[in-house]
Amino acid sequence: MMQFFLLLLFVTSIYQSNAFTGFHEEPQSDKQPEGGIVFFMCMVVGLSDVEYVSWNHNGKKISKDGQIIDKTVDERYMIDSNRLVGTFILHIWNIQRKDKGQFVCSVFNGENQMVAESQTANLTVLQIPQEHYPICSPIASSYVSGRNIDFMCRSEITDPPVQLKWKRNYVVVTSQAESNIGADYIVSYSIVASEIDKGSIFTCELTTSANSAIRRNCTVGPINILYAPHVRIEQTDVVVLGQEAIFICYSDSNPAEVTFEWVVDPPLDESMYILENERILRISNIQEFLNGSLIECKVTNSIGSRSQTLRINIFNSKTVKIQSKTEKVKSGNDDIETENDNSKSKYERLQTIAPGIKKNTGNDFSISLIVAIAVACIVVILGLALIPVGYMRYSRRQPSDTVSRGRPVSIPDVYFEPKDHVDPMLPQLGLSAPWMRTVGVQVPGECEYDVTYTQVSPQSRQAYYSQRMYTPASL
Template sequence: MYTLGFRTTVGTWIFCYILMLHRTYSFSRFIKEPLDENQAEGDLTYFNCIVRELDETQYVSWLHNGRKISKNGVIIINTYAHYSIDYDSTFGKCNLKIQNIKRSDKGEFVCTVFENNNKIVEKSRTANFTVLEIPQQQYPICTSTQTSYHVGQSVVLDCISENTNPPSILTWKHSIVGGTESGLKESLTGNFEKSYSFTAKQSDNRAIFTCELTTSANPSLYRNCSIGPLDVLYRPVVRIEQTSDVILGNEAIFICYSDANPQETTFEWSFDPPISENMFVLENYIILRIKNTINSLNGTSVICKVTNSIGSGSNKLIVNVKSKEPINNVVEPNNGKETKKSEKINERNKNKSNNQNSNSNQQLLQTRSPNNSSTDISISLVVIIALVCIIVILGLALIPVGYMKYTRRQPSDTISRGRPVSIPDVYFEPRDHIDPMLPQLGLAAPWTRTVGVQVPGECEYDATYNTQVMPQPRQVYYTQRMYPASSL
């Protein structure tokens, strides 16, 4: 019994060992497994998977959130067209690449070994993929509760962004003082929003408010939206200005300026105490002219009242009439001594003035003389420069004329008179020959060459060649052919 039990135990251990060897031989382990990844929308990412020694009946697939999306190196689901697999069966490589990441790509990825019967043999570790979401293109959106506001009314501006992970960063930019910016909160529609509130003032009219959007998912991303110019309604703010001091007997001009939103509708002038209507004139209801200023206007209040659809505003200016300044000082009569002294002083002043005039005339003469010489020099200099310029221009103009004159060539088929040259039908060819021996002289004849000249038949004969050839003695003939006298 003991021996049989021992044999049974040993057999069991051997069977288990063989089974383990078979399993180890058919599939060992994952050499590289996928890791957790965080990546922004639109980017790309990789998940690595390397498996050692796969059996022929086994293959590698990727699971996304428990769904098989590939088999070996092929993506088997159309909705995952932006996925691709770097597959090499020799090295057991099956790396997953995701391009143009979408929000739907987030989740769990597992590299899995299957057998032919779709039985899972082994899985890699689970890799969690977090997609950093970026707000869609239409965000941010700026809104306001009203199109226009009255002075003193509360204004609330909202900046809305999509609810993303990570949340967007919203910041209000403006030039006003005294507003309050709320924190980021979730709206009823599920989006994120950030509000800015303040009390409308006259100085806030035409102001522009900008909301900037950034995100940690993509630091280079920057978008904005704006509200404005803000329409703040207020009654007219009036001021009166006068063009100059009010002088007794002169014309006085007053101008009424107004700042209002909406535009002014009426301008009204009044006086306290009232004055006659014949004393002033209105131009375009904005300018007031008082024709002749009198003493009774001193201390009068000039009032301008302006009205628009919101209300009325007014301002006043108190007239301060000034007397005219005397043109000549009136001198009271003095006694005889004072008059004599004054006469002497006047004579002295006249002499001083005459001396000063003579000195000034001399200085003027002295200062004018160099000016005259300088003007003469400048005129002569201008004339010289003008002549040089004319000469240079003429020289430049003659260069192309001379070039064309000395480089111009007549065509080969025309003569100087411009008539075409006819081509003759007969051509002469040069022929070399030796004259026969002259028995009378017993000398060999010289070598001669006959040359024919081609000329048009209609050309005129030149007087140089229109000569008669006179018969010559034989001795003269050979003498002209450079025979020595002894040979003759």
């Protein structure tokens, strides 16, 4: 019995020595993003009929030769095998995060005993945030100017980490704060609401090094900013003694629903002014006692009130230039710089009737004088331009008339002198003298005469004349 056992052991060792001898190629580690494709190569040498090759994922057998035995990955895993060559290639499609880990190519005998295994190949899955990221935090329907607005953008924590950036009107902003809360990566951005932020759009953009083609974003806005009215008073013209003065109150606010209130110090009698649409104040007849009076327009909406004050300066009919004076006027909760004498008006200043103001003795050019000078310049320029035109027109050679036989004859521009010559192409008709030809041309306006004749002896006064007339169009 002992001898039989030793013989069996010897035969087994010989049989195994003629079986699997090693790996010709082993799998290599790789990195791929989610949704990508990866394959691992395994090539063995000397595989016997009772041996087979299996792939192991994180210590779990997932295949046997060319068949996938793990049904959880059957749709995405495939083995490309050839026992004759000894190749067993593992393909993985649509890589998922659960595919990361260690892959080993192993050789087993018929009794499921491991004969050998390859080196370990590590698969690193580059994680990509799910499709619904990034997520922007909701905001209120409106914000009052001066309040804080906090914007938050979050994504899941991935390997490699994602990048989140806030943009204001598509321009990257600074002062962004990063934090991790649970499984979320958060980037926040804060501003103090201002009128200039009204209508602004804030965008959070997501990018990842796992796939440079991925660029997603979420948007917040446009932002609605509520603010108290900004007030401005304008005069339609300078205030002249005895004439009507019109003052218009302009406002900019959100919400736009406002109320207007006019205050004149000292107060005016109701018969002296008219209010139109609450924002236009018309003082029908400016009196001297109104010089230096203050007019205030106060505008109020649901957020607050602001006002502007204007001082009335009355002028008489004499034109003078008055230097502008700037003064600060209390307007609501702000100090607003205003030009209360409206010195920036496009109109000329009239002399004020207030005492102590020096009259301007200089005389300005009147508009009519400027217009007259401009017209004179235009006439001179046109005259200079017409001189060469007239010279060219009247310096032409004009046709002159002469008298021939008691009647005027027009002298043409061009003459062709008549010439006699012998035309050898004409038949001689048996005449002893040669044919002669004469041509006379007068241009323009006259016809061309072409005469052919022959000179004969006095004894035979027979001649042949041929005369043709050509109009200028037949030339």
